[in-house]
Amino acid sequence: MxxxxxxxxxxxxxxxxxxxxxxxxxxxxxxxxxxxxxxxxxxxxxxxxxxxxxxxxxxxxxxxxxxxxxxxxxxxxxxxxxxxxxxxxxxxxxxxxxxxxxxxxxxxxxxxxxxxxxxxxxxxxxxxxxxxxxxxxxxxxxxxxxxxxxxxxxxxxxxxxxxxxxxxxxxxxxxxxxxxxxxxxxxxxxxxxxxxxxxxxxxxxxxxxxxxxxxxxxxxxxxxxxxxxxxxxxxxxxxxxxxxxxxxxxxxxxxxxxxxxxxxxxGSVNPIVVLPDYLEHNALEFGKTLAGSVSLGAGQFCTNPGLVFVTKTQGLIAFADSYKNEILKTTSATMLTAGICKNYYKLRDHAFEQEDVSRLAVSEQMSEGENQAQASIATVSGQSFIANPKLHEEVFGPFSLLVICEDTGEMLEAISHLKGQLTCSLMAEEHEVHAHQAIVDKLAQISGRFILNGVPTGVEVCPSMHHGGPFPATADAKFxxxxxxxxxRFVRPQSFQGWPDALLPDELKNSNPLGIFRLVNNQFSQEAIK
Amino acid sequence: MxxxxxxxxxxxxxxxxxxxxxxxxxxxxxxxxxxxxxxxxxxxxxxxxxxxxxxxxxxxxxxxxxxxxxxxxxxxxxxxxxxxxxxxxxxxxxxxxxxxxxxxxxxxxxxxxxxxxxxxxxxxxxxxxxxxxxxxxxxxxxxxxxxxxxxxxxxxxxxxxxxxxxxxxxxxxxxxxxxxxxxxxxxxxxxxxxxxxxxxxxxxxxxxxxxxxxxxxxxxxxxxxxxxxxxxxxxxxxxxxxxxxxxxxxxxxxxxxxxxxxxxxxGSVNPIVVLPDYLEHNALEFGKTLAGSVSLGAGQFCTNPGLVFVTKTQGLIAFADSYKNEILKTTSATMLTAGICKNYYKLRDHAFEQEDVSRLAVSEQMSEGENQAQASIATVSGQSFIANPKLHEEVFGPFSLLVICEDTGEMLEAISHLKGQLTCSLMAEEHEVHAHQAIVDKLAQISGRFILNGVPTGVEVCPSMHHGGPFPATADAKFxxxxxxxxxRFVRPQSFQGWPDALLPDELKNSNPLGIFRLVNNQFSQEAIK
The missing domain is CATH 3.40.605.10 (Aldehyde Dehydrogenase; Chain A, domain 1)
Structure with missing residues (x-):
């Protein structure tokens, strides 16, 4: 062809x-x-x-x-x-x-x-x-x-x-x-x-x-x-x-x-919120999983996790080490266009330069070819994150910011500054879900897909997948x-009043020739109308 | 109270x-x-x-x-x-x-x-x-x-x-x-x-x-x-x-x-399109029905029929006489506010003054009280209607314009100038529906509710009622x-990924405690999930 x-x-x-x-x-x-x-x-x-x-x-x-x-x-x-x-x-x-x-x-x-x-x-x-x-x-x-x-x-x-x-x-x-x-x-x-x-x-x-x-x-x-x-x-x-x-x-x-x-x-920053017990019990493995999600496809996914919220807790150092080492080990990847690549480094460097932001790791291995993106992660304190709206925005590419909060109270305040998202992920043990209801509620309100103990990359094509979220993730969260x-998105309902059976679309005929599910006089049914 | x-x-x-x-x-x-x-x-x-x-x-x-x-x-x-x-x-x-x-x-x-x-x-x-x-x-x-x-x-x-x-x-x-x-x-x-x-x-x-x-x-x-x-x-x-x-x-x-x-x-003008054989066979009765619909509730319904399209045909004179006499017999009714009443007469008189528009009838009996609206109908030729966009707009109140087209070809042209409507009515015998597919298609495309042989007033509150239409009838024809x-209108879908059964809303729990219809692995079912 x-x-x-x-x-x-x-x-x-x-x-x-x-x-x-x-x-x-x-x-x-x-x-x-x-x-x-x-x-x-x-x-x-x-x-x-x-x-x-x-x-x-x-x-x-x-x-x-x-x-x-x-x-x-x-x-x-x-x-x-x-x-x-x-x-x-x-x-x-x-x-x-x-x-x-x-x-x-x-x-x-x-x-x-x-x-x-x-x-x-x-x-x-x-x-x-x-x-x-x-x-x-x-x-x-x-x-x-x-x-x-x-x-x-x-x-x-x-x-x-x-x-x-x-x-x-x-x-x-x-x-x-x-x-x-x-x-x-x-x-x-x-x-x-x-x-x-x-x-x-x-x-x-x-x-x-x-x-x-x-x-x-x-x-x-x-x-x-x-x-x-x-x-x-x-x-x-x-x-x-x-x-x-x-x-x-x-x-x-x-x-x-x-x-x-x-x-x-x-676009979306797809925040991941990690509660203390989960972090402590899954520090190493979660570091690996997260690094994989951040760097996947040169970070060029709308579900790339751009913000990760943790607290100063038992597992933090082990997790941060694991995360850092995994990112260091990743290899650069070709970005889609020269403009996207240039913009990635511009926004990443802009984030690096913000007050209190520290570079945690940048992938060290470069592939051959032009327009290579290096996976890059940084840390910032909860207070600095809250004070700086520039850090709440998406950086398109393999960049992610680790927001280290003093405690779950500060974490709640930090996530209260987030706008609508395609996805939010909560990493938590079951008892933590019950204990942090305000965090759960907030994430529920701003997310189109609410994930428990999983990363957002990977969008399953199935009826239960909602890929859309409150503004600005999508223009209309309904779809x-x-x-x-x-x-x-591409239809509207239409009523037909007083039409004889022969002139109705097959979907609405008494005999139900297509055998579809219909709401007939308020009851779901696949039957014909007698 | x-x-x-x-x-x-x-x-x-x-x-x-x-x-x-x-x-x-x-x-x-x-x-x-x-x-x-x-x-x-x-x-x-x-x-x-x-x-x-x-x-x-x-x-x-x-x-x-x-x-x-x-x-x-x-x-x-x-x-x-x-x-x-x-x-x-x-x-x-x-x-x-x-x-x-x-x-x-x-x-x-x-x-x-x-x-x-x-x-x-x-x-x-x-x-x-x-x-x-x-x-x-x-x-x-x-x-x-x-x-x-x-x-x-x-x-x-x-x-x-x-x-x-x-x-x-x-x-x-x-x-x-x-x-x-x-x-x-x-x-x-x-x-x-x-x-x-x-x-x-x-x-x-x-x-x-x-x-x-x-x-x-x-x-x-x-x-x-x-x-x-x-x-x-x-x-x-x-x-x-x-x-x-x-x-x-x-x-x-x-x-x-x-x-x-x-x-x-x-708002909506809710056009009624009357095909020749229907008019001939229902001239007197349709005149009565239409007059009732136009004057109902002082015409203060969003489904009030503001435009009626007919052709120069056998039944036209009998119908017009019946319609006129019924309107003459109606009694005035109190409008909702002084502003609405004043605006009704202003827009009605403005319509009366348009080129080629003739007053057909104005209700003669006045009720007691202020802010009385008299039902008023007028006629215009198809060509003048087509040429004058002012006549395509709604007059809120008991006013309706009868558009007399030379033939169904001119009728099709006339209705092609209409914008989105809450309702469109087609008055037609079954063979006329088949014979005038272009008119049927046009009315279907611009209507939220498409009525055959009925007037638009009377909005049944039932699941199959769609009360909304393409712009400008409503801002969003989907709802x-x-x-x-x-x-x-007031919900959005949300996905829950990876949540254990106990933490899910009842609607999504395996046991289906509410006994609702659900799409489970692509099959509609009221059953629990084993």
Missing amino acids: EIKGKNYIGYSLSSQGDRTFQSYVPAKDSFLPENFHTATIEEVENTMALAKKAFSEYAKIPAAKRADFLIAITEEILAIGDVLLERANLETGLPMARLQGERARTINQLTQFAELLREGSWVDASIDTALPDRTPVPKPDIRKMLVPIGPVIVFGSSNFPFAYSVAGVDTGPALAAGNPVIVKAHAAHPGVSDLTAQAIVKAAQRTGMPDGVFSMLYDDGFEVGTALVKHPASKAVGFTGSMKGGMALFKMAQEREEPIAVFAEM TSVGRHSIL | EIKGKNYIGYSLSSQGDRTFQSYVPAKDSFLPENFHTATIEEVENTMALAKKAFSEYAKIPAAKRADFLIAITEEILAIGDVLLERANLETGLPMARLQGERARTINQLTQFAELLREGSWVDASIDTALPDRTPVPKPDIRKMLVPIGPVIVFGSSNFPFAYSVAGVDTGPALAAGNPVIVKAHAAHPGVSDLTAQAIVKAAQRTGMPDGVFSMLYDDGFEVGTALVKHPASKAVGFTGSMKGGMALFKMAQEREEPIAVFAEM TSVGRHSIL
């Missing part, structure tokens, strides 16, 4: 503009030969007009057919073969094993949505049958289900070229729900995006989806993304990236004549970008 | 400020004697501090106890007796029979939430059990459920002094979910609000709820509402009212350091303010 470098406007290739850019290879600090054509505003218009038209048709395609489309995407992605992984490796610097795992996850995500569609109960169908003889007024027949909303704009992330990108956590559920998708390809991995877009287009054509169900546009600047978000035909935005980028899109979307939702996942419920 | 006229800050009465206002009696254009104290900014601060504190406690109160609280509210409201209805009648001008019905609906709404809590499955519990032996990495135990978000600000509406006010569609689900509620009482019915607040406070005390679970503040201006929405402790806003008011709150909430959701229901799913 060959990289085209042109915009995918439905089933057509388009390259009206003169501006192009190339793939950057972070490990070599060099560029690959292909030119990617930045879309023009006219191309944005064409794309959105086509998407709007496709919506009317695609929204009515039965769920089972949309499932076939998703499965076809997985087949076409796998059919690209190792070329896709190799390109991703060049463009992102991520190791092949990680990329293999990420591709498998992406396939798994799409497959889970196909299964969700085939099972069908996700539409949350609800039926209240008529009571024509009720007084003083008859009760009408009312039925409700989730329906698609219209074209969805997807911004691929830099750190997951497959799982949070062109065919990732936003595209999968948006397509599953019945919405056309328009991807703004991330400029850090345009080649991977190009190959993936081709796979989706092939799958769409092969399964008879309408032209415009999927489009992808290039831009290494902000113009195309801005035009997409502001376009009246756009109905929602999915984004994973920085706070700055996410909030810029959020503001843009709120200022539209018709405001639309931006489901932005924007997850991982797992089946992520489809709820 | 006596009206206090003071702010209800949890269980305390507070009247720090000097500014007061009185109840206006629209039918008599006069004021009642009691003074209501506008809250000060300090009182707002005290209220929110108390609410924040109450949240930690209230969020942990078991659902069954919260259900008892809701039922106690219904008992205390009923215990006020006719005094409540009489005060409402004075303050709103709404007739006693309507108020009786509305009180019953309010009791019904609260009772439905109590039942929802007692049944318990609404928390959408999901459990994925651990696979410790999975390779390459073990799968952790992850469980998820909906949890409360924190203090919710409620703005009572003018047009429903019970059902959309102090103990109405926002307060009920917000309290049910486990959030403290702070009501900004509507200045158009402060006495009803005062009595209702006393009922809620009594119920909270009687059922052992924490101080601060409910507060209510007065203001006949905007200062208190603004301070509440901007307060960092506020986590969501419920509002029913005008587009102007809703969007002001929406912007305020989006510009906060931590943006919060404003669930604003802002309803009526029915069980309205609770979803």
Whole structure:
């Protein structure tokens, strides 16, 4: 499969503009030969007009057919073969094993949505049958289900070229729900995006989806993304990236004549709070586990643990030694882009320079190649942490700050300064959970996922995973970008009142032809209505 | 029960400020004697501090106890007796029979939430059990459920002094979910609000709820509402009212350091589209039904049908005659406030003055009393409607515009100019539904509730009712303010990873002590986990 470098406007290739850019290879600090054509505003218009038209048709395609489309995407992605992984490796610097795992996850995500569609109960169908003889007024027949909303704009992330990108956590559920998708390809991995877009287009054509169900546009600047978000035909935005980028899109979307939702996942420091007895009994092992979590994937995960709270207690020195030694032993890793790498060292050094912050360890072994991130950890007292809001912010990369509190009272005060988080971890023995209820409550209130005795890295793709958290972790804590419920971002409920059975969607017909779970007159049931 | 006229800050009465206002009696254009104290900014601060504190406690109160609280509210409201209805009648001008019905609906709404809590499955519990032996990495135990978000600000509406006010569609689900509620009482019915607040406070005390679970503040201006929405402790806003008011709150909430959701229901013209064969076969009866719907409750419903689209067809003259004669026969009714009444005539006359608009009928019989609204209908051609956006907007009150299109093609063009609506009605025979798919699709895309052969007035309180629609009908089409799913506005999902059974909420425990429906390893089940 060959990289085209042109915009995918439905089933057509388009390259009206003169501006192009190339793939950057972070490990070599060099560029690959292909030119990617930045879309023009006219191309944005064409794309959105086509998407709007496709919506009317695609929204009515039965769920089972949309499932076939998703499965076809997985087949076409796998059919690209190792070329896709190799390109991703060049463009992102991520190791092949990680990329293999990420591709498998992406396939798994799409497959889970196909299964969700085939099972069908996700539409949350609800039926209240008529009571024509009720007084003083008859009760009408009312039925409700989730329906698609219209074209969805997807911004691929830099750190997951497959799982949070062109065919990732936003595209999968948006397509599953019945919405056309328009991807703004991330400029850090345009080649991977190009190959993936081709796979989706092939799958769409092969399964008879309408032209415009999927489009992808290039831009290494902000113009195309801005035009997409502001376009009246756009109905929602999915984004994973920085706070700055996410909030810029959020503001843009709120200022539209018709405001639309931006489901932005924007970052998190994922605090880990370690209670005294746990630390004492797990000092060495926890040091190892933590070092692994901090340095994993060059720390380029939204669930990277950036803050660790401990108290001056029995196990502290043993733990700190173990943690330090493990970090020293780690090897540097290639970061995603030159900008991300530069920013990592800038923010890390800025943290190192803050009052009362001491460097605890910086990984000593350097890998070959450019844009290498060294895992780095530092310590600070609880009081200095509380006094300095700069230390509460995320440093994207393998950096973590160990906040050493005088006691659990100071620890409670310190964590009271934290904003919303994707995850909070509590490391505690069971009796400590009971004894420190105020700490537990605080962590519960600010976390989307509350972990006991585990590190936050590793996001299981399953129905019970909530990957989202109170602001600013995500723009809307109600929604997850991982797992089946992520489809709820791209639907709305609609009631049908007084419609005869033959004109209702299958999901709401008396006979329940799809055999789904429904709420019928306030009772959950898979039965038909007699 | 006596009206206090003071702010209800949890269980305390507070009247720090000097500014007061009185109840206006629209039918008599006069004021009642009691003074209501506008809250000060300090009182707002005290209220929110108390609410924040109450949240930690209230969020942990078991659902069954919260259900008892809701039922106690219904008992205390009923215990006020006719005094409540009489005060409402004075303050709103709404007739006693309507108020009786509305009180019953309010009791019904609260009772439905109590039942929802007692049944318990609404928390959408999901459990994925651990696979410790999975390779390459073990799968952790992850469980998820909906949890409360924190203090919710409620703005009572003018047009429903019970059902959309102090103990109405926002307060009920917000309290049910486990959030403290702070009501900004509507200045158009402060006495009803005062009595209702006393009922809620009594119920909270009687059922052992924490101080601060409910507060209510007065203001006949905007200062208190603004301070509440901007307060960092506020986590969501419920509002029913005008587009102007809703969007002001929406912007305020989006510009906060931590943006919060404003669930604003802002208005709708609720178009009715009448296809030719339906009109021909139902001309007389539909004229009657429509006139009843337009004039019901002085047209002061968010589901009032403001636009009716017909074609120049066989039944048109018979229908128009019937409609006109029915409107002529209606009697005027008292509007809620002098401002609403004045604005009704202003907007109605403005519509009358538009090019090509002809007055069809104005109700001729006047009731006694001030602030009387006469039901008024007009006609306009499809082309003039299409050309004049002023005619697409809501006129709050008993006004409706009949848009007479040349044919169904022009009708499709005309409705393509409509924005999002709470409801759309299609009056059609079954074969016409099939023959006019483009009209059906358009109405489906812009409506929250899509009615076949029925008028939009009459909002059934049941699970399948979606009372919300694409912008600008509501700020977020994903959410309803009526029915069980309205609770979803005031919760967020939270995952618990790695927690031992004993420390999990009951909803997520292996034994399923509450017997709720849960998604266990991707299967719906009421069973315990072995």
